Amino acid sequence: MSSITAPSPAVDPNNPLVPGGRSRRRTELIMLVFAFALVAFAFASVGFSLKGTLPSRTAEYMGAYIVIVLAAHLAMRRFAPWADPLLLPLAALLNGLGIVMMYRLAAQVDPNTGSPVLSASATDIQILFSAVGIACFVAVLAFIRQPRVLQRYTYTFGAIGILLLALPALLPGSISEVPGTGAKIQIRFGTLITFQPEEFAKLALAISFAGYLVAKRDVLALAGRRVLGIDLPRARDLGPILVAWAASLLLLIFESDIGTSAVFMGLFVAMLYIATSRTSWLLLGFIMFVVGAFAASKLVGHVGERFDIWLHPFTGSNPENNAYQLVQGLYGMASGGLLGKGLGGGQPYLTPLVQSDLVVSAFGEELGLAGLMAILLIYGLIVQRGLRTSMLVKDPFSKLLAGGLSFMLALQVFVIVGGVTRLIPLTGITTPFLSQGGSSLVASWILIALLARLSDTARRPPPRSIQEEGLTQVVTLK
Amino acid sequence: MNRALRRISIAVLVMFLLLLINVNYLQGFETASLATEPGNSRAFYAAQNQYERGSIVTSDGETIAASKPSTGSNDSIKYQRYYPGGAAYAPVTGYDTLYSQTGIEAAENSLLSGNDSALDVRKFIDLITGKSTKGATVQVTINSAAQTAAYNALAASGKAGAVVAIDPSTGKILAMASYPSYNPDVLATHDGTQLIKLDNQLLADKSQPLLNRALQGTYPPGSTFKIVTSSALLTQNPGTTINTNVDSPTQLTLTQTSHVLTNDDGEACGNGSGQAPLITAFAQSCDTTFAKIGEDLGASSLNAMATKFGMNNPNLTVPLSVAQSNYTIPASLALTAYSAIGQFDDTVSPLQEAMFSAAIANGGTLMKPYLVQQVTASDLSTVTSTTPSVLSQPVSSSVASDVGKMMLAVVQDSDGTAYSFNQNVVGVEIAGKTGTAQNGVNNSGLDDAAFTCFAPYANPKIAVGVIIQGGGYGATAAAPIAVKVIQAYLKATGNQ
Numbered sequence: 001m002s003s004i005t006a007p008s009p010a011v012d013p014n015n016p017l018v019p020g021g022r023s024r025r026r027t028e029l030i031m032l033v034f035a036f037a038l039v040a041f042a043f044a045s046v047g048f049s050l051k052g053t054l055p056s057r058t059a060e061y062m063g064a065y066i067v068i069v070l071a072a073h074l075a076m077r078r079f080a081p082w083a084d085p086l087l088l089p090l091a092a093l094l095n096g097l098g099i100v101m102m103y104r105l106a107a108q109v110d111p112n113t114g115s116p117v118l119s120a121s122a123t124d125i126q127i128l129f130s131a132v133g134i135a136c137f138v139a140v141l142a143f144i145r146q147p148r149v150l151q152r153y154t155y156t157f158g159a160i161g162i163l164l165l166a167l168p169a170l171l172p173g174s175i176s177e178v179p180g181t182g183a184k185i186q187i188r189f190g191t192l193i194t195f196q197p198e199e200f201a202k203l204a205l206a207i208s209f210a211g212y213l214v215a216k217r218d219v220l221a222l223a224g225r226r227v228l229g230i231d232l233p234r235a236r237d238l239g240p241i242l243v244a245w246a247a248s249l250l251l252l253i254f255e256s257d258i259g260t261s262a263v264f265m266g267l268f269v270a271m272l273y274i275a276t277s278r279t280s281w282l283l284l285g286f287i288m289f290v291v292g293a294f295a296a297s298k299l300v301g302h303v304g305e306r307f308d309i310w311l312h313p314f315t316g317s318n319p320e321n322n323a324y325q326l327v328q329g330l331y332g333m334a335s336g337g338l339l340g341k342g343l344g345g346g347q348p349y350l351t352p353l354v355q356s357d358l359v360v361s362a363f364g365e366e367l368g369l370a371g372l373m374a375i376l377l378i379y380g381l382i383v384q385r386g387l388r389t390s391m392l393v394k395d396p397f398s399k400l401l402a403g404g405l406s407f408m409l410a411l412q413v414f415v416i417v418g419g420v421t422r423l424i425p426l427t428g429i430t431t432p433f434l435s436q437g438g439s440s441l442v443a444s445w446i447l448i449a450l451l452a453r454l455s456d457t458a459r460r461p462p463p464r465s466i467q468e469e470g471l472t473q474v475v476t477l478k
Numbered sequence: 479m480n481r482a483l484r485r486i487s488i489a490v491l492v493m494f495l496l497l498l499i500n501v502n503y504l505q506g507f508e509t510a511s512l513a514t515e516p517g518n519s520r521a522f523y524a525a526q527n528q529y530e531r532g533s534i535v536t537s538d539g540e541t542i543a544a545s546k547p548s549t550g551s552n553d554s555i556k557y558q559r560y561y562p563g564g565a566a567y568a569p570v571t572g573y574d575t576l577y578s579q580t581g582i583e584a585a586e587n588s589l590l591s592g593n594d595s596a597l598d599v600r601k602f603i604d605l606i607t608g609k610s611t612k613g614a615t616v617q618v619t620i621n622s623a624a625q626t627a628a629y630n631a632l633a634a635s636g637k638a639g640a641v642v643a644i645d646p647s648t649g650k651i652l653a654m655a656s657y658p659s660y661n662p663d664v665l666a667t668h669d670g671t672q673l674i675k676l677d678n679q680l681l682a683d684k685s686q687p688l689l690n691r692a693l694q695g696t697y698p699p700g701s702t703f704k705i706v707t708s709s710a711l712l713t714q715n716p717g718t719t720i721n722t723n724v725d726s727p728t729q730l731t732l733t734q735t736s737h738v739l740t741n742d743d744g745e746a747c748g749n750g751s752g753q754a755p756l757i758t759a760f761a762q763s764c765d766t767t768f769a770k771i772g773e774d775l776g777a778s779s780l781n782a783m784a785t786k787f788g789m790n791n792p793n794l795t796v797p798l799s800v801a802q803s804n805y806t807i808p809a810s811l812a813l814t815a816y817s818a819i820g821q822f823d824d825t826v827s828p829l830q831e832a833m834f835s836a837a838i839a840n841g842g843t844l845m846k847p848y849l850v851q852q853v854t855a856s857d858l859s860t861v862t863s864t865t866p867s868v869l870s871q872p873v874s875s876s877v878a879s880d881v882g883k884m885m886l887a888v889v890q891d892s893d894g895t896a897y898s899f900n901q902n903v904v905g906v907e908i909a910g911k912t913g914t915a916q917n918g919v920n921n922s923g924l925d926d927a928a929f930t931c932f933a934p935y936a937n938p939k940i941a942v943g944v945i946i947q948g949g950g951y952g953a954t955a956a957a958p959i960a961v962k963v964i965q966a967y968l969k970a971t972g973n974q
Contacts (some may be wrong), residue, residue, distance in 0.1 A: 096645040113671055319517045319925065327517065333505050334512035335520040347520055369505035373498060380494045387487045391480055403483050412491045422502040465566055 022264050024085040025077050031089035032073060036066055039096030042343055046104045051342025057123075061103065064127050065096055072134045073343055079103065079141035080456035084385045087163060088454065090378050094433035095441070096377070097131050100343065101362055102126040102355065102436055110349035117349045122436065129438035133445030140449035147398045147454050154211025161204035161263035163195035165264075167248065169254040172201045176255075184255045198260050199430070199443035202267065203450070206408060209268055212240065212402040217396075223275035233280060244268040250293045256302045258293070259427030265289045266411045271404040274390075310425035324417075325352045326426050329361035333372070333421070340368025349374045355436040360420045377433075383410040386451045393458035402454040482593045484877045488732070496943065505585035519577065521882035526714070526734045529872035530557050532613030534571050536581055537650075537851055538556055540622040542567040545613075548668065559666040565659040566629035569640075569690040570620055570849065572798075573662035573867075574888050575677075576670055580850065582616055582691070585797045589614040589853050589861065595933040596862070600855045619851045620651035623942070623970030632657035632946075639927075639946035639956075640828040641962050646836040646932060648866040649845030651796060653942075653963055654829075660687040683731040692867045696825035697945045700915030700952065701763045701895075703784075705822030705834045706805075708760060710783040711771050716758065720880050726754035730766040732812035733773055739815065741765050742914070760889040762872075763912060765819050770880060772818020776806045786872035788844060789826065795850045796829075803830040807872045820913060831930040831943025835910065837870075838885065841936035842878035847948045886908035886935050896953045899961050906968060907935040908961065912952030924948030927955035933964045940967050 040062055069092045076083055100127075106118040126413045144150065150157070168176035168184045176184040185196045213220070223234050248265040252258055269285030272278075298301040305322055313323035313330070328351040336346060348354045350360035355362075364372040386406030389397050412432060419426035430440035432447075464477075513521040540565030548555055559574050564822055572581015579587055588594035592601070592613035604611045614779065621643075628641040632655055640971045643653035667673050680688050681747040682948070712718060717895040726747035730739045741747060745766035748754025759767035772780060783804035784790065794800040806823040816833060837844035845866055849909060852863035873881070886909040888894040895912045910931025927949030932941040942960040949955030 004524045061899055071530060109668075154801060177578070274479055274486060277479065292813075304829050314515060327515075330504065331515070331520050333507040334503075334518075337505055337509050337523065347523065350519060362502070364505060368503060376501065378495055380490075383490055383494075384487075387490065390483055396479065399479050399483070403486060407486055409507070410490045410493055414497060417497050418500070420502050421497070421504050423496060431817045 001204075016037070023081040025073075025081060028076065028085035029073060031086065032069060032092060035069070035089045035093035035096060036062075036232075038093060039065060039100060043103065044098040045343040046100060046107065050107050055107070057408045058103075061099065061123060065099060065130070068127075068134045069095075069132045072137055073142050076140040076452065079145075079283060081136075081458040082461075083452040084384050084389060084459070085267055085457040086381060087448055087452050088383045090385075091445070094132075094375070094378055095445075097363070098434040098436075098441075099123060099126050099130065099295050099299055099357070101359060101434065104343055104366075105348065105355050105362070106342065106348060118355055118436070121247070122355070125438075126436060126441070129441045132438065133442040136442050137445040137449040139454075140446055141453060144450075144453055146396060147393075147401060147450075147457055150207050150401070151214065153472060154208050154215070157204040158208035158212070160391060161201045161208055164201035164204065165251060167197050185257050194439075195477045196437065196439035198257070199439040200446075202260075202263065202408060203316075203405075203443060203446055205264070206267060206271070206404045209271045209400060210397055210404055211250040213271055213400055214239070214397045214413055215380065217275040220272070220281075221278055233284075235279070241268070241272065241288070242280065245285075245288045245292060248289070249296060252293065252296050252303065253299070255430075256423075257298075257427075258303055258306060259419070259429035262289070262293075262427070263408060263411050263429065266316070267404060267408045270407045270411075271400055274400055274403045275396075303385040307428065310422065313422065325358065326422065328352065329358045329420050330352075330422060332361045334363035336368045337370075338369045339368050340364070340371055343368060353359055353428075356430060357416070357435070358420055358424075359431050359434045359436070360417050363434070364421075375434075378414070379409070379413045381412075382448075382451075383407075385455070389451060389455040389458050395457075396453050398457060402451065402458075405450055409447065479968050483723070484708065489821070497597050503710050514909065522738045527847070530612045531559060531574070532592070532615045532856070534563075534616045535618045535740070536585075536592070536618060536622045536625070538622050542618075542620075543571045543662075556670050558668070559730070561662040561666070565664065566626060566655065567620070567662045568659045569656045569692050570618055571662055572624070575665050577671055578670065578687075580923055581798060582618060583857075584936045585618045585795075585873055586614075586714030586850065586853065590616060596749045598920060600857060609856075613853045614693070614861050615854045617851040619645075619652065619852065620654065620849070621652045621967055621970060624653035625655060627966035628653040628959070629657065629659070633823040635946060635947050635949070635955065637946050637954050637955070638685060638691070639662075639944065639959075640695060640954045641704045641942065641944050641959060641963060642692045642827075642829045642832040643940050643942045643967065644829075644836045644845075645833045646839035647845065648758070648848045649869070650741050650834070650866075651829075651847055651910070652940060652967060654690075654692045654696050654849070656691040658683075658687045670968040675741070675808040685849070687898070690798070692759045692828045693796070693798055694827070696801050696827050696873065696947070697805060697926050697928070697947065698915035699820035699824055699826040699831065700926065700928050701765070701768075701820055702762065702826075702831060702834060702911045702913035702952070703824055704768045705758060705838065705911055705930070706783050706787055707768050707771055707780060708777070708881050709787075710775050710779050710885060711756075711876055712880055713783070713873055714775060714779060715836075717776075719877075720757040720760075722883055723753040723757045724756050724759060724767055725752065725770045726759050726764050726767040727752050727770075728766065730972065731767055731816075734810065734816050735812045737812060739769050741767055758784045758885045759885050759886040760893075760911075761891045763888075763895050766868070768819050768881035769815035771881055773815045775818070777814045780814070781807050783823075783872065786844075786870050788830055788869060788872075789835060794847075796847050798849065801827050803827050816930070820915060826928075826945075828943045828945045831928060831945060832941050834900060834941070835885070835930045835932040836941035837872050838878050838881050839873040839909075839932035839941050840878075842873040843871050853864060882909055882932075883933070885911055885931070888912065889931070894933075896957050898953065899957055904961050904965065906933050906964060909923070909935045910957065910960070912957060914952050915948070925950055927952045928959050929953070929956035929962070931960050933968070939971065940964055941974055 005380050012097045043058045103123040106116050106122045175188050186196045188194045249259045252261040272281045309323040343366045346365040357415040383406050390402030414429050418424040531545040535541050543561050545557040548558045558886045572583040574583040590613045601611050642657040728746045748758045789803040789805050792802045803826040813822050846869040848864050853861040889896045889908045901907045914926030915926045927946040929944045929952045932938045944956040946955045
């Protein structure tokens with residue numbers, strides 16, 4: 001037996017692709033302190049602007065916020081010590097800014113209606129759901145110690161995802177329709193509690209896609225013919241993409257939810273591409289979605305109207321009617337200009353649904369271009385950390401899941417922020433962490449938990465050899 | 479898979495770059511154009527709340543609109559507008575609400591709000607000296623005595639109508655009242671819900687209190703239009719004088735029809751001979767006489783004269799916009815006959831009624847009516863002031879003198895239609911013309927009462943136009959109101 005001595009895996013702090021030996025939890029804590037400071041300043045800014053003093057409840061809100069975020073930090077130390085140190089502070093900062101905006105919208109009377117856009121309890125509810133979201137975050141980290149565990153439930157998650165997506169369409173409109181929008185995307189319990197199943201469906205489907213594509217990726221990647229320099233897949237391999245396409249179109253037609261439909265289709269196509277590296281899937285998926293959406297826009301009035309609003313918001317009666325919401329959001333951001341009116345200084349209450357779909361316009365109005373760009377960069381950083389995790393992680397399922405989740409977050413931000421700023425047609429989907437609403441907040445925290453778990457797996461140093469060097473051959477598999 | 483992931487990362491980067499570029503375009507470059515979109519209430523709100531809004535005062539110094547600091551604790555708007563002038567001055571001031579403005583508040587908004595570029599230098603000085611900038615003060619040409627008299631007289635009559643008084647030599651609008659009116663004070667509320675409720679109530683009100691009838695209402699002029707017909711006759715036929723006998727039958731069969739036109743109550747004109755001096759026919763307001771004159775002159779001649787008196791002008795502003803007074807060329811001679819006595823499709827605004835008399839009083843020269851005397855900045859320097867200008871020359875001074883004499887006869891001759899307001903009764907020599915216009919489908923509505931006049935006859939200081947909807951005879955419903963305005967104005971200015 002020849003004895004070949006291989007060096008044990010070296011820890012090279014200068015090479016980012018090699019897992020480092022430092023857990024970086026201290027960095028995370030320092031970054032969290034920055035997030036706390038920013039949120040505290042934001043609360044103070046609202047208070048001084050609207051009331052001329054620090055409102056009494058701000059300390060309680062701040063306290064509750066810090067406690068739940070620190071709980072998440074402790075869970076990270078306990079269950080995912082090697083996770084990326086930026087994920088939690090970035091998510092916590094966005095969550096905090098969302099809470100401040102709810103507080104700000106509830107604190108000012110809209111002179112048009114004589115009452116604020118949100119009731120006084122909106123801030124408490126947002127903090128409550130932040131706590132629920134962070135509880136789910138902790139639970140995911142505690143119970144899912146290995147991302148590959150999820151792969152076992154590929155078809156279970158697929159079934160759950162489809163069921164959650166289809167549920168609102170199957171229920172009567174009185175339960176599932178969002179009042180005044182025509183979109184059937186929620187399930188209402190009583191008059192107060194509503195649940196948006198699609199927020200969780202997206203996560204379940206991302207996991208399911210990852211499991212399925214890992215199993216089938218070889219056949220999807222290799223079989224087929226080459227036509228005009230493009231590798232075309234075999235007809236019988238088109239099944240999955242056709243199913244995803246049909247599901248997204250059904251979503252569009254029966255639930256009038258073009259935004260989620262686009263995110264869903266985009267997620268599937270992107271994961272298919274990551275799994276196969278085959279550009280033809282990308283082209284095929286894109287063409288299928290555009291054709292489907294175009295056909296739907298001819299068939300479903302709701303979709304055609306969205307395009308008209310996008311292209312001609314200031315024409316005819318559009319500014320007062322169909323495009324009112326978009327146009328008010330644009331006016332708000334324009335009035336904010338470069339530096340904004342300051343939190344509490346603008347009139348975001350003039351924009352309908354400013355607390356949910358158009359929350360970005362409220363930030364644009366009050367924090368200005370500077371603030372809005374900062375928020376976009378925060379999202380960009382989360383996505384970048386997620387994509388980096390997917391590059392680092394070894395196992396293909398984890399790679400796909402990390403890439404898919406990151407891309408989904410990016411796509412969701414692109415669809416809603418692009419819609420509000422009139423880059424693309426405006427469709428009603430939530431802005432992760434910032435919008436009012438429990439389902440979105442909880443689902444976003446679960447997404448961060450999954451990314452944290454994946455990055456913990458990616459950055460965890462391999463177990464060190466306990467044998468004496470020289471006696472055993474240690475082979476590193478890259 | 480990392481190669482595909484890298485490509486996906488690039489796609490994500492492009493997505494975020496697109497968002498960042500778009501946001502930069504929106505908030506960096508597009509702000510100015512979005513701020514000027516008509517429906518942008520944020521821009522409106524910002525402009526309205528930047529400075530303390532200037533006051534509106536009458537020519538004799540009475541404040542009819544002003545701003546004071548808001549008192550409400552939760553009020554996000556710094557200043558509260560209030561209207562000491564109330565309903566009487568509503569057609570002049572208009573209102574300034576959370577959402578919109580009318581009247582002088584709208585027409586002079588940029589100066590009142592302090593955003594006009596004409597105030598830039600003064601604002602800069604305020605900035606250096608540390609003074610708080612205030613909007614400019616707008617002084618209107620309205621005389622408070624004439625305005626109050628006009629509104630009170632309208633209100634006392636209880637009928638919908640309007641009064642406009644003009645200084646004939648300059649075109650200054652001395653009074654502009656409309657009834658029923660509204661109190662702009664209540665619309666200045668900062669409670670949007672309350673405002674919308676009040677606004678809807680006013681809009682739903684059948685009596686149309688928000689309508690400024692003085693400028694925006696148009697009504698058939700009836701016999702007051704005979705001023706135009708006479709002017710056309712005297713201008714076109716220099717041989718005709720006011721004492722020339724003209725055909726004045728008791729019954730006139732209109733050309734090419736079997737339709738017989740009679741005078742009011744079938745009365746004879748003049749001595750009943752079928753001929754009467756023009757001045758007598760004018761004073762008695764014989765319809766047959768002027769219908770015949772109209773047929774003889776022709777519609778295009780009447781149209782030209784009506785236009786010179788200010789009718790058919792879609793662009794008249796004072797600077798508030800004025801509804802067009804119409805003379806429509808009729809298709810037949812019979813209808814031309816009706817148009818010559820202020821019926822058919824003739825319509826005039828109360829301002830136009832006053833302009834008829836103003837032109838005659840001013841020797842045939844019609845001055846452009848205006849409402850804004852001058853605008854002064856908060857440092858009392860004059861920003862703009864209006865110089866009187868000529869609108870048109872409808873008739874020569876000799877024709878104006880002739881028509882003036884005939885109008886004097888209407889009031890001073892014992893058989894004139896407005897004799898009850900002669901100098902012995904009212905204390906001033908008034909020259910005028912009454913009008914009683916049929917209206918409604920098949921003339922089913924109550925007659926509109928009209929009166930146009932100027933005074934004192936020898937040295938005209940004021941011309942008045944009055945229209946009372948459904949008032950009946952011009953002499954009984956409209957003339958008394960004009961007389962009250964004249965008396966109040968002449969007394970206030972020391973001319974009586």
